[in-house]
Amino acid sequence: MAEKRNRLHHRRDRSKKIFFAIMVALPLLQFAVMYVGVNANSFIMAFQHYENAASGKGFDITFAGIDNFQEAWTLLSEKSYMLEISLTGFLVTMFISYPLALIFSFYIYKKYPFSGFFKTVLFLPQIISSLIFSTLFKYMVGTVYTELTGAAMGFLSDPDTTFGTVLFFNVWVSFGINVLMFSNAMGNIDESVVESAQLDGVNIIQEFFHITIPSAWPTVVSCTIITVAGIFTNQMYLYDLFGDGGKFEIASIGYFLYQKASIADMVKTPTEPSMGILSALGLIFTFILVPTSMLLKKLLTKLGPSVD
Amino acid sequence: MKKSKNKLNKVVVIALFVILVVYAISMLFPLLWGFLTSLKSSLDFDTLRNVLGFPDMEYSNDTFFKLSNYTSMFKDINLSRSVSFFAGNEEIIHNSENTVWTMLFNSLFYALGGSLVSAFVTMCMAYLCAKYKVKAAKWIYGMVIVTMTIPTVGSYPSTITLLRSLNLYDSWLGYFFQKFHFGGMYFLLFYAFYETLSDAYCEAAEIDGASQLRIMFSVIIPLSMTIFSTVTLIVFVQLWNDYQTPLLYMPTKPTLAFGIHYFTNKTVSGGFAERGEPGKIALCMLLAIPVLILFIALKDKIMGNITIGGIKG
Amino acid sequence: MKKTNKILAALLSLTMGLGFVGCGSGNDASGKTTIKVVAYEGGYGYNWVKESAKRFEALNATTSFEKGKTGVYVDIKITKDTDVETMSSSAEDIYFTNGNATPRDYSQKGWLVDINDIVTEKIDTRDGVEYSIADKIDEDYRVILQNRGDGHYYGLPYADYYSGLTYDEEAFTAKKLYFAAPDATSKAAYNSPYGTADFLTAENETSRKSCGIDGKYGTADDGLPTSLQELMILCAKIKQSGYVPFAFPGGHANYTSLFFEGLWASLAGYEKIRSGYDFTGTVDVVEGYEDEPLFSGINYIRKPKIKTETVSEAEGYYSTQTVERYYALSFIQICQKEGWFAQLTNDTNVSHTATMGRFLTNGLTSQEKVAMLIEGSYWYNEASDYGEVKKYQVLKEKQTGEKKAERKVAWMPLPVSVNETVEERTDGGRNRYTFTQSGSSFAFINARTKNKGGVLDACKAFLQFTYTDEELSKRVGMHGVYCTALSHSVAEEDSNKLNYFQRSVFEAAENADLVLPSASNETFLTARTTLSIGGKRYLQPIDTDGREYTTIISAIRSGGLTAEEIMNVTMVKAADWGAYYQG
Structure with missing residues (x-):
């Protein structure tokens, strides 16, 4: 009898595995073609050195070992200001955007006055194209502001306030999806716990820190991981705010990479990195970020508050 | 004791209310200003620099009373797009003439089709990885995380070459092929959902003798409808506003978002372009209105129950 | 679930249906060989392609x-x-591009068709001598059109635009902003912190404008400043008249580079600038700075210590240290500090077309009036295309009743010295201006066309046709823009079509030596986009912290860098020349 059941289980397991294999085949094929296939060349380029062939046709491709990586590392260390900018953007997200989103989510979860209306307003930047918001924002802090106050220049043009304004914009449009997820996580809180806490004389602030946040903590951790993963690709809306002309003096790494990639060539020039060097730079980021994200996730989950 | 607690609570709630009101004003004022600007003529706004005031009746008569910036959109915009490329050795030529109506339809098809396909594929992959105790599942999950960290540089020319050689460039089939992917934040979202979903559902169906396929379609998918529709709606909005992908991969099938990007950045000459900044802002308003209506109507659906808490592994 | 299936099925069938929309086109191409041409939609014109095509x-x-x-x-x-x-x-078969890599580089990738046959074939006769397209191309420019290996032509030069200033003639006349000739009878001395000069108060038989840069009376540049000091005095007078001297688009600050390049080239002159391309000749380099000011009235620009050095390919770095570049940088810094840039240059929402509109409508609105516009020499075409000229005419008609007014704005050659006024030439000749070519546009044929049989022959024939003297002349007549690096004459019937501004550019260009971004040595060719006068090295300073600035003006405004500091970070020192030298 047990043997029969085992055989049944075994067959079921096998059929499960076959089903899995069949179902993931197509998406994996798409992934292999559209991601691996397309990017394989740029990954390989990170290890190659291109020179114009003297014959006039094609390139002399040689194995570059870690040369491109060394040059990419030099580039990164020369541009440490970009690292600072990217990290500042990250810290602003973590310590301004997320806390504010949690507070707003708390208001909505508690269904305080007009929460339905505020929910809509907070989600607006998610619905309306960033193109529109950045255009309107540029007018508000620029032309409209100078017309109203007679100031010489707007916040984006004044060198003292440019970066701060960029950060402000990033926070201003960030709430949408964060508030959505946080308020839903909060919605899963058992009401009886809240009621008994309130009966015990807990005030709103204590409730927020001891009950609400712990429930939303797993969501916060996941959002953090996604943000960490995107540190080096986050363009911080610089393209939307400053357009094609570029604004390298306050470039984040993601923006810098994006701009350089659009003009990079196979062969290195005295001032421009080649495609190979940019690819190597991208891979360096991956080597740094993947373990960092994993580590951070373990750390945050362990050290985070729990509902108990 | 209770009195002071109540007072504290009240103060906190009022403070939050004020902050949110300020935020709401900061959101709504620019939109209102944008709408008012779209009712001015280029002479009024760009040349005479009437930035803050009401439309000047001498110069903005048509744009205000007859909404000519908006009507001009439908009348004057005729985007001629063409592309010709080689698929292997075969020469393929596509041409299209696009009015705002065409672009609106393209946007709808693009956003609806794309969101359904990518949400569906992502959902299925997430379910398979979460519920099937196969080693490959862990690898796929890891791959998702890794791909989120790699900044891929210079993939555009390679992608174009690949799509063209397969004759998937500038085609709806090619577009859906690109959308047949999984990964990113929504994979993690579905994954978390399936992880917390009780195994009891599947087990019960298995005992009843259902095949794996049957279980997936008759049991799991219905259970996922809420989260699926939420994700679809969010992705729909994102695709509605996306101008980059149509610009790069679907040149003769421009969506409205692409049209706006085209007119705001490429300063083209002719009919509509002479409407200047107010014309561009009017186009932006046109892009925003359908999704705004959709959002307000389906607000509760979108703000449904989704969370990405509790990711393990 | 069934519903989902139905939806999916419907979508799929819709896809199939739509897949057939817009495939192929049957127009008047039937029975004829079709050649596909792509032309860049830019200020230097594209309608000429349509006209040439009809004739072909x-x-x-x-x-x-x-x-x-x-x-x-x-x-x-x-x-x-x-x-x-x-x-x-x-x-696509034929491309007329804008700002891309050179045919030299594209042919290296195997992307272009060898067009040596049509370029070296004799197609025109001038004064009894036969010319091919190659014969018309500037010698220095040929190498970037040719393949590294076989030396064949793979592309042709295309459009041309110069960097510099446009001035409002109507304002200059109304506000008496022209310099007076030494013997003028109706003139008034103007005192400014930067010096004193005589401005013309009335123009008649006994009172004429100064001779201008060309050193000859009775030419278009009369009355215009010839030295930086004169330009500064002029700016002071402009401000006093209620105008602001310069404007560039706030949303495109990189246009200031156009001004900088033009100024540098004018101050140095053709030979000295070419030293930085051919790595020959002598240049004056900055060795250090004195503790006295360079200009009167300006205490923050120091006088440089100058040394003359000989340039060679191995010691090409001297050409990156030249004093004229320092002068040009200093002037930009002065403009910023003295408040000579218009308010709109601070507003990132102002586009280049809006700036043109502002310049054109000087005095017709309550907005700031701009005396000189920093733009490429094609800008008037864009202003027409985007309706700015029309808006000017509407406002002008409303205020003065004049219909379809022609705006009198003209190209301004730039100063040639720091503080020496140019005097009349006694030999009756004219001093030549120095212009720089700022674009990098080419025409070429796609290598894929080789597989299209007879289509390739048609393409070659068409490309050659557009470069005949007659077609080149017609091109100028349509857009007022020369084909770069190609010398040819313009028929009168074509030059008569030019509008006021286009004509001023055209006539100035006839008296100018054009610096082209090309040279035959490997060192320059490898770093062409870096070391040419409009190159990244000079226009996008990277300061000592590694901070990159997108433009010179943002280095000055955002970074607070001075001309000296920019000079220091953008020059190549002897120790670093190794990265450039290809010897």
Whole structure:
């Protein structure tokens, strides 16, 4: 009898595995073609050195070992200001955007006055194209502001306030999806716990820190991981705010990479990195970020508050 | 004791209310200003620099009373797009003439089709990885995380070459092929959902003798409808506003978002372009209105129950 | 679930249906050989392609390039996205581009057709001598059109635009901003912190404008400043008259580079600038700075210590340290500090067309009035295309009743010295201006066209046709823009079509030596986009912290860098020349 059941289980397991294999085949094929296939060349380029062939046709491709990586590392260390900018953007997200989103989510979860209306307003930047918001924002802090106050220049043009304004914009449009997820996580809180806490004389602030946040903590951790993963690709809306002309003096790494990639060539020039060097730079980021994200996730989950 | 607690609570709630009101004003004022600007003529706004005031009746008569910036959109915009490329050795030529109506339809098809396909594929992959105790599942999950960290540089020319050689460039089939992917934040979202979903559902169906396929379609998918529709709606909005992908991969099938990007950045000459900044802002308003209506109507659906808490592994 | 299936099925069928929309086009191409042309939609014009195409089609109405087909149809696509980088899988045949890599580089990738045959074939006769297209091309420019290996031509030069200033003639006349000749009777001395000069108060038989940079009276540049000091005095007077001296688009600050390049070239002169390309000759380099000011009235620009050095390819770095570049940088810094840039240059929402509009409507609105516009020499074409000229005419008519007014704005040659006024030439000749070519545009044929049989012959024939003297002349007549690096004359019937501004550019260009971004040595060719006068090295300073600035003006405004500091970080020191030298 047990043997029969085992055989049944075994067959079921096998059929499960076959089903899995069949179902993931197509998406994996798409992934292999559209991601691996397309990017394989740029990954390989990170290890190659291109020179114009003297014959006039094609390139002399040689194995570059870690040369491109060394040059990419030099580039990164020369541009440490970009690292600072990217990290500042990250810290602003973590310590301004997320806390504010949690507070707003708390208001909505508690269904305080007009929460339905505020929910809509907070989600607006998610619905309306960033193109529109950045255009309107540029007018508000620029032309409209100078017309109203007679100031010489707007916040984006004044060198003292440019970066701060960029950060402000990033926070201003960030709430949408964060508030959505946080308020839903909060919605899963058992009401009886809240009621008994309130009966015990807990005030709103204590409730927020001891009950609400712990429930939303797993969501916060996941959002953090996604943000960490995107540190080096986050363009911080610089393209939307400053357009094609570029604004390298306050470039984040993601923006810098994006701009350089659009003009990079196979062969290195005295001032421009080649495609190979940019690819190597991208891979360096991956080597740094993947373990960092994993580590951070373990750390945050362990050290985070729990509902108990 | 209770009195002071109540007072504290009240103060906190009022403070939050004020902050949110300020935020709401900061959101709504620019939109209102944008709408008012779209009712001015280029002479009024760009040349005479009437930035803050009401439309000047001498110069903005048509744009205000007859909404000519908006009507001009439908009348004057005729985007001629063409592309010709080689698929292997075969020469393929596509041409299209696009009015705002065409672009609106393209946007709808693009956003609806794309969101359904990518949400569906992502959902299925997430379910398979979460519920099937196969080693490959862990690898796929890891791959998702890794791909989120790699900044891929210079993939555009390679992608174009690949799509063209397969004759998937500038085609709806090619577009859906690109959308047949999984990964990113929504994979993690579905994954978390399936992880917390009780195994009891599947087990019960298995005992009843259902095949794996049957279980997936008759049991799991219905259970996922809420989260699926939420994700679809969010992705729909994102695709509605996306101008980059149509610009790069679907040149003769421009969506409205692409049209706006085209007119705001490429300063083209002719009919509509002479409407200047107010014309561009009017186009932006046109892009925003359908999704705004959709959002307000389906607000509760979108703000449904989704969370990405509790990711393990 | 069934519903989902139905939806999916419906979507799929819709896909199939839509897949057939817009495939192929049957127009008047039937029975004819079709050639596909892509032309960049830019200020230097594209309508000329359509006109040339019509003439070519008429000329070849009975020619058979392919078996079974008679005549030619030129399918033209005018676009901003010329997609040159995806050429290798594109079915477009001929490209007229903007700002891309050179035919030298593209042919290296195997993307272009060898057009040596049509370029070296004699197609025109001038004064009894036969000319091919190659004969017309500037010698220095040829190498970037040729392949590294076989030395054949793979592309042709295309459009041309100069960097510099446009001035409002109407304002200059109204506000008496022209310098007076030494012997003028109606003049008034103007005192400014930067010096004193005589400005003309009335123009008549006894009172004329100064001779200008060309050193000859009675030419278009009369009364215009010839030295930086004169330009500064002029700016002071402009401000006093209620105008602001300079404007560039706030949303495109990189345009200030146009001014900088033009100024540097004018101050140095053709030979000295070419030293930085050919690595020959002598230059004056900055060795250090004195503790006295360079200009009177300006205490923050120091006088440089100058040393003359000989340039060679191995010691080419001297050409990156030249004093004229320092002068040009100093002037930009002065403009910023003295408040000579218009308010709109601080507003990032102001586009280049809006800036043109502002310049054109000086005095017709309550907005700031601008005396000189920093733009490329093609800008008036763009202003027309985007309705700015029309708006000016509407306002002008409303206020003065004048219909379809022609705006009198003209090209201004730039100063040639720091503080020496140019005097009349006694030999009756004219001093030549120095212009720089700022663009990098080419025409070439896609390598894929080789597989199209007779179509390739038709393409070559068309390309050659557009570079005949007659067609080149007509091109100028349509857009007022020369084909770069090509010398040819312009028929009177074509030059008569030019509008006021275009004519001023045209006439100034006839008296100018043009610095082209090309040289035959490997050192320059390898770092062409870096070391040319409009190159990244000079226009996008990277300061000592590694911070990159997108433009010189943002280095000055955002970074607070001075001309000295920019000079220091953008010059190549002897120790670093190794990265450039290809010897």
